[in-house]
Amino acid sequence: MKAAILTVGTEILFGEITNTNTVYLSRRLNDIGIDVMYHYTVGDNPGRLAEMIETSLRDCDIVITTGGLGPTQDDMTKEIACQVMGDELVMHDDILESIRSRMLAYKAVMTDNNIKQALLPSRCRVFYNDAGTAPGFALDRKVCEDGSGSDRRQWIACLPGPPKEMTRMFERSVMPWLEELTEGCLVYKEIRTFGIGESDLETVLLPLIDGQTDPTIATYAKNGECSVRIASKRSSREEAASAVDEMIAKAKEYIGQYIYSTEGEEFPVVVGNMLMSRNITIAAAESCTGGLFGASLTDVPGISAVFDRSLVTYSNQAKMDELDVKAETLEKYGAVSEQTAIEMAEGVRLKAGTDIGVSVTGIAGPDGGTEEKPVGLVYIGLSLSESVCGEKDGMTLCRKIDRRIKDRQRNRRHAVLSMFDMIYRNV
Amino acid sequence: MKAAILTVGTEILFGEITNTNTVYLSRRLNDIGIDVMYHYTVGDNPGRLAEMIETSLRDCDIVITTGGLGPTQDDMTKEIACQVMGDELVMHDDILESIRSRMLAYKAVMTDNNIKQALLPSRCRVFYNDAGTAPGFALDRKVCEDGSGSDRRQWIACLPGPPKEMTRMFERSVMPWLEELTEGCLVYKEIRTFGIGESDLETVLLPLIDGQTDPTIATYAKNGECSVRIASKRSSREEAASAVDEMIAKAKEYIGQYIYSTEGEEFPVVVGNMLMSRNITIAAAESCTGGLFGASLTDVPGISAVFDRSLVTYSNQAKMDELDVKAETLEKYGAVSEQTAIEMAEGVRLKAGTDIGVSVTGIAGPDGGTEEKPVGLVYIGLSLSESVCGEKDGMTLCRKIDRRIKDRQRNRRHAVLSMFDMIYRNV
Numbered sequence: 050m051k052a053a054i055l056t057v058g059t060e061i062l063f064g065e066i067t068n069t070n071t072v073y074l075s076r077r078l079n080d081i082g083i084d085v086m087y088h089y090t091v092g093d094n095p096g097r098l099a100e101m102i103e104t105s106l107r108d109c110d111i112v113i114t115t116g117g118l119g120p121t122q123d124d125m126t127k128e129i130a131c132q133v134m135g136d137e138l139v140m141h142d143d144i145l146e147s148i149r150s151r152m153l154a155y156k157a158v159m160t161d162n163n164i165k166q167a168l169l170p171s172r173c174r175v176f177y178n179d180a181g182t183a184p185g186f187a188l189d190r191k192v193c194e195d196g197s198g199s200d201r202r203q204w205i206a207c208l209p210g211p212p213k214e215m216t217r218m219f220e221r222s223v224m225p226w227l228e229e230l231t232e233g234c235l236v237y238k239e240i241r242t243f244g245i246g247e248s249d250l251e252t253v254l255l256p257l258i259d260g261q262t263d264p265t266i267a268t269y270a271k272n273g274e275c276s277v278r279i280a281s282k283r284s285s286r287e288e289a290a291s292a293v294d295e296m297i298a299k300a301k302e303y304i305g306q307y308i309y310s311t312e313g314e315e316f317p318v319v320v321g322n323m324l325m326s327r328n329i330t331i332a333a334a335e336s337c338t339g340g341l342f343g344a345s346l347t348d349v350p351g352i353s354a355v356f357d358r359s360l361v362t363y364s365n366q367a368k369m370d371e372l373d374v375k376a377e378t379l380e381k382y383g384a385v386s387e388q389t390a391i392e393m394a395e396g397v398r399l400k401a402g403t404d405i406g407v408s409v410t411g412i413a414g415p416d417g418g419t420e421e422k423p424v425g426l427v428y429i430g431l432s433l434s435e436s437v438c439g440e441k442d443g444m445t446l447c448r449k450i451d452r453r454i455k456d457r458q459r460n461r462r463h464a465v466l467s468m469f470d471m472i473y474r475n476v
Numbered sequence: 477m478k479a480a481i482l483t484v485g486t487e488i489l490f491g492e493i494t495n496t497n498t499v500y501l502s503r504r505l506n507d508i509g510i511d512v513m514y515h516y517t518v519g520d521n522p523g524r525l526a527e528m529i530e531t532s533l534r535d536c537d538i539v540i541t542t543g544g545l546g547p548t549q550d551d552m553t554k555e556i557a558c559q560v561m562g563d564e565l566v567m568h569d570d571i572l573e574s575i576r577s578r579m580l581a582y583k584a585v586m587t588d589n590n591i592k593q594a595l596l597p598s599r600c601r602v603f604y605n606d607a608g609t610a611p612g613f614a615l616d617r618k619v620c621e622d623g624s625g626s627d628r629r630q631w632i633a634c635l636p637g638p639p640k641e642m643t644r645m646f647e648r649s650v651m652p653w654l655e656e657l658t659e660g661c662l663v664y665k666e667i668r669t670f671g672i673g674e675s676d677l678e679t680v681l682l683p684l685i686d687g688q689t690d691p692t693i694a695t696y697a698k699n700g701e702c703s704v705r706i707a708s709k710r711s712s713r714e715e716a717a718s719a720v721d722e723m724i725a726k727a728k729e730y731i732g733q734y735i736y737s738t739e740g741e742e743f744p745v746v747v748g749n750m751l752m753s754r755n756i757t758i759a760a761a762e763s764c765t766g767g768l769f770g771a772s773l774t775d776v777p778g779i780s781a782v783f784d785r786s787l788v789t790y791s792n793q794a795k796m797d798e799l800d801v802k803a804e805t806l807e808k809y810g811a812v813s814e815q816t817a818i819e820m821a822e823g824v825r826l827k828a829g830t831d832i833g834v835s836v837t838g839i840a841g842p843d844g845g846t847e848e849k850p851v852g853l854v855y856i857g858l859s860l861s862e863s864v865c866g867e868k869d870g871m872t873l874c875r876k877i878d879r880r881i882k883d884r885q886r887n888r889r890h891a892v893l894s895m896f897d898m899i900y901r902n903v
Contacts, residue, residue, distance in 0.1 A: 062512045064502030065696050068495060071517075075491030085489045086524070090498075090515035097513070104531060269492050333788075339774025340767025343788040347766025350842060350884060358794035360787055361760075361770040367785035367828065371798075401794065415777060457777060 050083045050231060053105035057117035057126050058210060059092035070115045070215055077219065080280040081227060081235040082265065083111070093123045102133045106192075106203050111230075113223075116210035118183040120162035126207050127169065127186075134190040134205055136170040144175065148182055176206075176222035181214040187226055204230070236289035237280035239313030240297060242304060243470050247275045253303050257296070264296045273463050276313070277304075309473055316469040321349035324356075329437060329476060332401035333359035333468075334372050334393040334408040336384065337427065341465045342409065357401045362393070372396030372408075385410050387428050387447045394430030395445050405476060406432040407468050411450070413460045425452040427464045429471050437476060446475060477510045477658060480532040484544035484553050485637060486519035497542045497642055504646065507707040508654060508662040509692065510538070520550045529560045533619075533630050538657075540650075543637035545610040547589035553634050554596065554613075561617040561632055563597040571602065575609055603633075603649035608641040614653055631657070663716035664707035666740030667727060670897050674702045680730050684723070691723045700890050703740070704731075736900055743896040748776035751783075756864060756903060759828035760786035760895075761799050761820040761835040763811065764854065768892045769836065784828045789820070799823030799835075812837050814855050814874045821857030822872050832903060833859040834895050838877070840887045852879040854891045858898050873902060 054071050061068055068090065075085045086109055091101040098117075105112040117126030131137055145167035152159050169175060169186050176185035187206040206223060208215045228234055242250065247270040251258065254277065258266050264281035277300060281292040297311050310319050324331055333342050343359030346352055360371045365384055368374040374392040382388040390410050398406025411427030418424035432445040448471055454460055481498050488495055495517065502512045513536055518528040525544070532539035544553030558564055572594035579586050596602060596613050603612035614633040633650060635642045655661055669677065674697035678685065681704065685693050691708035704727060708719040724738050737746050751758055760769050770786030773779055787798045792811055795801040801819045809815040817837050825833025838854030845851035859872040875898055881887055 056515070062502060062515065063506050063694070064499045064504075064512075067499050068515075072491045072494050075489055077491075079490050085491075086519070087528075088483070088489065088495075088515070088517035092513070101514070267490070335767070335770075337774075338771065339783075340762070340770030340786050340788060343762075343767030343790075344765065344771050344888075347764075347788075347790065348885070348888075353790055356766075357791045358787070358789050358798065359767050360785070360798070361767060361774075362785050363770075363774065363780055364784045370827070371785065371787070400797070458775070461771075461775075 050111065051086050051109040052078055052083050053087040053089060053109045053112045054078075054085060055101060055105050055112050055114045056088070056090040057093065057098060057114055058090075059094075059123075061090050061116075062092050070210070070212055073212070073216060074113055074115070074219070076278070077224075078113075079267070080237040080265070080278060081224075081231065082263075082280070082282055083227070083231070093117060093125065095125050095129055098125065098129045099133055102129065102205065106205075110202075111204040111206065113206045113208065115208050115215055118185065118207060118209045120160075120165050120183070130188055130205050130207055131170050134170070134188045136172055136188055138168040139171045141167050141169050141175065144169065144184055147177070151182060174226060176208070176218050176226075178209060178214055178218055179221070180217045181209060181211060183209045183214070185209060185218050185222070187223075231282065233282040233284060234286040234289050235280065235282045236286060236293050237278060238293050238297060238311060240277040240279065240300060240304075240308055241310040241313060241315070241319075242275050242277070242307040243309055243316065243466055245275060245304065245307045246270075250275050250277065250304065250307075254300065257299055257303070264292050266296060266300070273459060273466060274316075309470070316466055316473070317345045317349055320469045320472050321346055321352050321355075323473070323476070325351065325354055328355065329405060330355050330357055330401075330403035331405050331407065331472075332357045332397045332403040334397040334406065334430075335359055335361045336363060336368070336393070336408075336410040337413045338409050338461050338464050338468075339363065341461055342407070342468050345465055345469075357403050358397075360397055360400075368393065372400070383422065385412055385422055385426060385428065387449065390428035390430035390447050391432075391445050392430075394432035398432040398434065398443075404434045404437050405472065406430075407472060408432075409464050409468055411460070411464055413457045413464070414455050415457055423451070423453055425454045425460050426450070427452075427460070427467065429464070429467050431471050431475055433476070446471070477538065478513050478536040479505055479510050480514040480516060480536045480539045481505075481512060482528060482532050482539050482541045483515070483517040484520065484525060484541055485517075486550075488517050488543075489519050497637070497639055500639070500643060501540055501542070501646070503705070504651075505540075506694070507664040507692070507705060508651075508658065509690075509707070509709055510654070510658070520544060520552065522552050522556055525552065525556045526560055529556065529632065533632075537629075538631040538633065540633045540635065542635045542642055545612065545634060545636045547587075547592050547610070557615060557632050557634055558597050561597070561615045563599055563615060565595040566598045568594050568596050568602065571596065571604075571611055574604070578609060601653060603635070603645050603653075605636060605641055605645055606648070607644045608636060608638060610636045610641070612636060612645050612649070614650075658709065660709035660711060661713040661716050662707065662709045663713060663720050664705060665720050665724060665738060667704040667706065667724060667731075667735055668737040668740060668742070668746075669702050669704070669731060669734040670736055670743065670893055672702060672731065672734045673697075677702050677704065677731065677734075681727065684726055684730070691719050693723060693727070700886060700893060701743075736897070743893055743900070744772045744776055747896045747899050748773055748779050748782075750900070750903070752778065752781055755782065756832060757782045757784055757828075757830040758832050758834065758899075759784045759824045759830040761824040761833065761857075762786055762788045763790060763795070763820070763835075763837040764840045765836050765888050765891050765895075766790065768888055769834070769895050772892055772896075784830050785824075787824055787827075795820065799827070810849065812839055812849055812853060812855065814876065817855035817857035817874050818859075818872050819857075821859035825859040825861065825870075831861045831864050832899065833857075834899060835859075836891050836895055838887070838891055840884045840891070841882050842884055850878070850880055852881045852887050853877070854879075854887070854894065856891070856894050856898050858902055860903065864903060873898070 414424035820835035841851035
């Protein structure tokens with residue numbers, strides 16, 4: 050089955066918004082074995098929108114649109130979809146009722162515009178919107194293949210533009226519809242890894258990727274991390290889920306040491322949940338990352354139960370004041386050294402009285418590197434209390450990273466991920 | 477002049493990459509008065525690419541492509557552009573020479589693939605690539621308007637896919653070419669604001685926006701900030717620049733109090749440069765932002781000259797230990813209060829011995845709010861030394877923010893921007 054994704058909205062053509070809906074839909078459709086052939090974007094113009102829907106369906110079975118479902122004059126996706134697919138808008142009383150009760154709950158007044166949202170194509174399948182007021186829908190038409198005499202069906206599925214409404218509607222309502230359409234139940238999972246590049250990951254997994262049609266297995270790189278997406282389509286959900294789980298077990302044999310989640314969770318969430326579930330308290334001492342580790346960990350709601358503090362000691366004076374790093378250590382080995390990283394991690398753990406202390410010191414760049422200590426050199430320290438590591442008086446580990454990359458942002462981000470990795474592997 | 481943007485690459489259709497090139501090109505083309513009518517994406521397939529170029533030119537004067545210019549078998553944009561526009565690839569000796577010297581500088585071996593990159597359409601205008609090896613180019617064709625008998629010219633401009641190469645090539649080579657094509661010199665600037673929403677901004681600026689054709693003026697919202705882009709196209713660069721500057725002066729009359737940059741710079745850069753140029757040292761005390769302020773400020777290279785430390789005191793104990801916040805204050809007013817914010821800012825300034833101390837404490841959410849202290853409530857403290865404010869023993873200010881927004885990420889980001897705003901307005 051071949052699909053096109055059509056984004057409707059003049060603001061996209063102005064470059065006001067990055068089109069993340071299309072990225073999301075592309076992944077999810079590929080996951081379930083639907084080939085995405087084209088992306089299109091068109092403005093809020095009836096003639097061009099109609100023409101673009103026809104273009105989209107030129108050699109695809111289905112076009113999924115986002116945007117233009119709202120109640121204002123700019124919004125015309127419903128009308129044009131009807132025009133192209135040969136249907137008309139009628140009042141759907143059940144939708145009207147659900148919008149009315151939604152407005153009531155928000156103590157808002159029902160306007161003509163709200164009523165207009167209950168107008169939907171007469172023979173459509175409705176997708177309810179539980180994050181907003183504009184419902185989505187799917188509509189089909191029969192087209193005659195030229196000459197052959199046989200009919201072919203084509204579909205349009207129209208979803209709202211706001212990403213939160215769109216993704217929710219897609220997962221809850223569009224997915225089951227696509228399952229019916231493609232006659233199968235679809236399950237996918239995402240394995241997240243750290244410490245291996247995308248091309249290495251692909252090479253290592255080649256025996257699994259090669260010749261595999263179901264489950265499908267594909268690698269993705271983003272922000273210095275690589276993930277593996279595994280998807281299966283079977284006649285029952287249980288069968289698909291167990292096929293995915295089997296493939297994950299196989300993948301673990303090849304890349305087990307790099308995996309930190311098989312549920313698509315991000316590193317701060319995985320480490321944060323691990324610490325919270327085991328009630329292990331943590332403090333951090335940061336230098337080159339400037340607070341990015343603390344900022345990432347505190348993205349996790351509820352983390353205050355275990356996260357005590359992060360001391361961002363940018364100057365040498367701050368490292369001595371706050372973390373009791375010795376002046377001799379800084380003088381002899383420098384601020385970017387194994388010795389300083391170790392003293393920082395120990396210093397913050399003892400000061401905060403937490404179970405673990407993690408530290409980072411490095412040269413993020415783009416300047417400030419030397420022959421001996423190049424840009425990209427980073428040391429991560431991890432100090433563990435007796436209760437965590439079992440050693441009397443605890444112990445402190447250090448990891449050296451030497452990437453020779455000049456990019457400040459990438460080096461900082463990689464350093465933070467390395468801190469999470471260091472905790473994940475050793476606690 | 478009407479334009480389409482065509483992205484070439486199967487990885488985009490898989491959802492592996494977010495299409496930021498299209499956002500960039502859309503803005504830049506709109507800036508200079510070229511109407512972007514459509515976005516298209518197609519995979520690395522010769523037949524579909526050719527068809528898509530024809531579709532793009534159906535009712536546009538120019539199509540700008542990105543991607544598919546590399547040296548591998550997947551890359552076919554050059555060949556297909558020639559096919560559609562009626563030209564052929566020939567060896568460009570000057571390009572070959574520049575690639576050879578580039579490879580020599582990197583001590584890399586010249587391969588057949590590198591040589592292939594010097595093959596370009598015979599009658600194209602070449603865009604040199606000084607960030608990579610694949611050159612770009614523009615090519616035209618004449619089309620007969622049906623019936624009228626008069627000729628119309630159409631253009632294709634092919635740029636490389638990697639954003640760094642594409643943006644550099646666009647600014648250095650494509651812009652001047654577009655200026656020739658549209659017969660005018662183009663200048664644009666971006667005003668960045670904080671503290672006003674997009675719809676308010678638009679309403680306030682309406683007298684300037686309404687009926688204005690040159691300079692054009694448009695508002696954009698992104699990540700809790702709003703910016704205003706002003707562009708002018710005139711017969712000389714000086715004339716365009718002075719038209720833009722005049723419009724900026726007018727805009728200042730309406731929104732002066734919200735502006736922090738008229739050069740499109742981000743808040744951390746503006747504040748960081750201000751502190752560095754005046755040699756004002758700074759320390760921070762963060763709670764709900766978890767380190768995000770320090771992380772943002774230390775994104776600015778060279779900031780170590782003035783940034784001393786940021787103490788992320790998540791627990792009450794950490795606030796008392798690190799910042800000398802009084803136990804009574806925490807007990808009487810709570811951690812999220814004006815009093816605590818003030819003691820945090822004073823505490824970190826005195827401890828670090830810096831000229832200013834900035835603090836933040838709040839309830840980021842999504843949970844943890846009460847009737848009295850709802851999610852979204854944030855206090856920002858700013859403590860200034862005598863040398864900065866002129867008052868004996870210095871002074872400390874506090875700002876209360878009460879946004880009633882449940883979104884943790886938005887609240888944290890807004891709190892960080894408010895800290896920068898507080899410094900920018902008061903130092």
